[in-house]
Amino acid sequence: MASIEKQDHDVEQDARISDDSTPSTPPVKEVEKPQAPAKEGTPKAYLALLGGFFGLFISFGWLNCIAIFQAEYEVNQLRTYSSSEISWITSTEFFLMLFFSPVSGYLFDNYGPRVPIFIGGLLQVFGLMMASLSSKYYQFLLSQSIVSGIGTSLIFNPSVTSPMTYFRKGRALAGGLTVAGSSVGGVVFPLMVNHLLPKIGFGWTMRTCAFLILGLWAITVCCISANMPRKNRNFDFQRFLQPFKELNFLILFVFAFFLYWAIVVPLNYLSVSAITRGMSISMALNLIPIMNAASFLGRTIPNVLADKYGRYNVTMAVLLFTAIIELALWLPGKSNAAIIVFAAFFGFGSGACIGLAPVLVMNLSPSPQEYGFRMGAALAVAGVASLTAPPIAGAIAAKSHGSYDNAFIFAAVSGFISLVFLIVLRGKVIGWKLKENTSKAGGH
Structure with missing residues (x-):
């Protein structure tokens, strides 16, 4: 109290001196306080969650249709090409969505989520419109794979990352709800395509989907935001390579690579492989x-369980489940009922793995300013797996x-290899005890 009174007395004395004397002392520049971070549960946080949901709906949700286009092109537009050759169209689109993520991460870190999402939406819609006019292999590769693939990448990374910047305790749940947008898109788009193809043809089916993407993209741009400071900086390639020099991130990258090897194969070939087992095309x-x-x-x-029982623990459990059903359910299950059950179980397991992996990346990142490009680096590694x-x-x-x-055995073995690296990463980050201490798991 004495110190405070002394400070007040000094201020009053300085004021009197300033009034009585001609030369005045320069005013002290007031230090601007940093803006308090938005708390979990605010309207801005939920709007970001809504924007991220729709961003995943139109990006990853659209790419969840790759098995339909694989089957469609094999039967109709590109029936003279082999299954492996046609798969380059869908795998390149998936690859670019993930591999181009460092660029979208750089834009996100410097300018926020709206700039990359705005550019990405225009590219995606333009690419699909051009695909609707395509009839040759190289045209599909340029329009659907490259232009639309880069567009989805600019939408995907900021949409995944932005909502989680508003949440810490419920980060895994926020990430899951965001990525769930891709599941909803993966239901809506295939049903639309299956329903519209025989009625209005391939061209107008693609245009209808593009118009839906255009409308939801506008909602995404309006709602999305990120709760993190931004600082404009030049693209530093050495800074981008920094995670590749850190042992924990190297282990995470190997885990992500084999994880996507395990997941992308059934995503791409589920319908085609079901047809070879005697299932009708419409059912497949x-x-x-x-x-x-x-x-x-x-x-x-x-x-939800990951926020309670540990993010590494739950990720390991669902990854083990996914790898097992690729062997124990797919291989012996030749009937339509068994294939349908496999599709549901694999959807649950793969969806959990895809939803939890970005949370692990954010937990290992040293600061919020590095979320974008570190997430981009991890997705780029996953993109190489998705391409190959x-x-x-x-x-x-x-x-x-x-x-x-x-091919499904190849996917299952990749899943088990991914699980081994995840176990090693968990041991290095939080220790080897069964109970996961979330305070050691990192996160900002």
Whole structure:
């Protein structure tokens, strides 16, 4: 109290001196206090969650249709090409969505989520409109794979990351609800495509989907925001390479690579492989919305459990579940009922893995300012896996006389390898005890 009174007395004395004397002392520049971070549960946080949901709906949700386009092109537009050759169209689109993420992460860190999402939406819609006019292999590759793929990447990374910047305690749940948008999109788009293709043809089906994406993209741009400071800086390639020099992130990258090898093969070949087992084309195409509907549960329920029982623990459990059913359910299950059950179970497991992986990346990041480009680096690694897995699986199926059983074995083995690296990462980050101490798990 004495100190405060002394300070007040000094201020009054300085004021009198300033009034009585001609030269005045320069005013002290007031230090601006940093803006308090938005708390969990604020309207801005929930609007960001809504924007992220729709951003995933139109990006990853659209790419959840890749199995439908694989089957459609094999039967109609590109029937003279092999399954492995056609898979380059869908795998390149998936690859670019993930591999281009460092660029969208850089834009996100410097300018916030709206700039990359705005550019990405325009590219995605333009690419799909051009795909609706395509008839040759290179045209589909340029429009659907490259232009639309880059567009989805600019939407995907900021949409995943932005909502989680508003949450800490419920980060896994927030991430799951955001990524669940891709599950809903993965139900809506296949049903639309299956319903519209025989009625209005391929061209207008693609345009109708593009118009829906355009409307939801506008909502995403209006709602999305991020709760993190931004500082404009030049792209530093050495800074981008920094996570590749850190042992924990290197282990995480290897985990992500084999995880996407395990997931992308069934995503790409589920419908085609079901047709080879005698399922009708219409029923085989309906496997995609069944799988994506189940993945909605996989991207929400495990994320709730992860905030309670540990993010590494739950991720390991669902990854083990996914790898097991690729062997124990797919290989012996030849009937339609068994294939439908596999689609639902695989959708749940793969959805949980995809929803929890970004949370692990954010937990390992040293500061919020590095969320964007570190998430982009992890997704770029996953993109390489997404590019290479379908052609490898297609070549395996060709060597197996059209059977996809060995391709699914390849996916399951990749899942087990991914699980090994995740166990090692968990041990290094939080220790080897069964109970996960979330205070050691990191996160900002």
